[in-house]
Each structure stands twice: as C-alpha cells, then as structure tokens.
Amino acid sequence: MNVSQTIRRTGLCLLLLGGIGSALADDVPAMKRTVLDRHDLSGVAGKEVVLGTAELPAGAASGWHKHPGDESGYVLKGDLVLKAKGQPDRTLKAGDFFFNPAGLVHNLVAAPGTAGGTAVSTWIVDKGVPMAAPVAE
Secondary structure (H helix, E strand, O other), rough: OHHHHHHHHHHHHHHHHHHHHHHHHHHHHHOOOEEEEEEEEEOOOOOOEEEEEEEEEEOOOOOEEEOOEEEEEEEEEEEEEEEEEOOOOEEEEOOEEEEOOOOOOOOEOOOOOOEEEEEEEEEEOOOOOOEEEEOOO
8 A cells, every 4th residue: 555545544533523523422411501691790800790590401511611700690490510629429309409519520410310400500700701711520
C-alpha cells in the first residue's frame, strides 16, 4: 500500500469513527440551561447575582463542574441526584433544596429510572467570570 492509499484509509477510518462518536453523543440527552435574570449585587463591587434553571431529561447530567461563587438551588420538579466530590450522593425530589459553596466540584444528574427534573438556582459570582468551569471526573 502506498502513502496515498494509507492516508485515504486513515481518513475514512477517522470519518467513520467520528460518525459513530457523533451517533453515540446524540443518544445522550442534553441538559438545558437557561439564565432567567442577572444583576449587579447591591453594595458589593465586582459581584453579580444570576438566576437560572437546569432542565435534565432522563439520562442527562450537567457534567462535573464548579462555580466561581455560591449556588443556592431548589428542585422545581422531578427527581435529581447531586453528586459532590468528597460527599455522599444526595437524591433530590421536587421541593428539596441544595447549596454548593464556591469551588465545590459537583455534577447534577437525572435520577436513574426517572423522567429527570428541573432545578432553579441562584448564584452569587464574580462579575465577568464564566458561570461554571468544567472539571475532570
């Protein structure tokens, strides 16, 4: 096999593997984040308050991440599991609340065997800094 044939076969393999990866990724439900409101925090320079929702259909997860400030949340509907590094998993249902201090590495997931759920959260964060930073598992 010459170099040209090797390059073509390698390209075809990568294309096929990319297609398989995309197909598998399409099977994983995505979480939908919505920012509802954002304001400067009164009397505290450089801080803002952000209100938002996270809708997690069955099988969805937020992914491991952390925030540059405190998060106070409430489960609006459904069943979710809050996974936090160094802490036991917490199963949450509609009406339950949670708190994640700044920098806590966590992952919010739809509870297994359920239709998922929706959480509403308020964050007090540094203004101009991304709301969340992904963290490796």
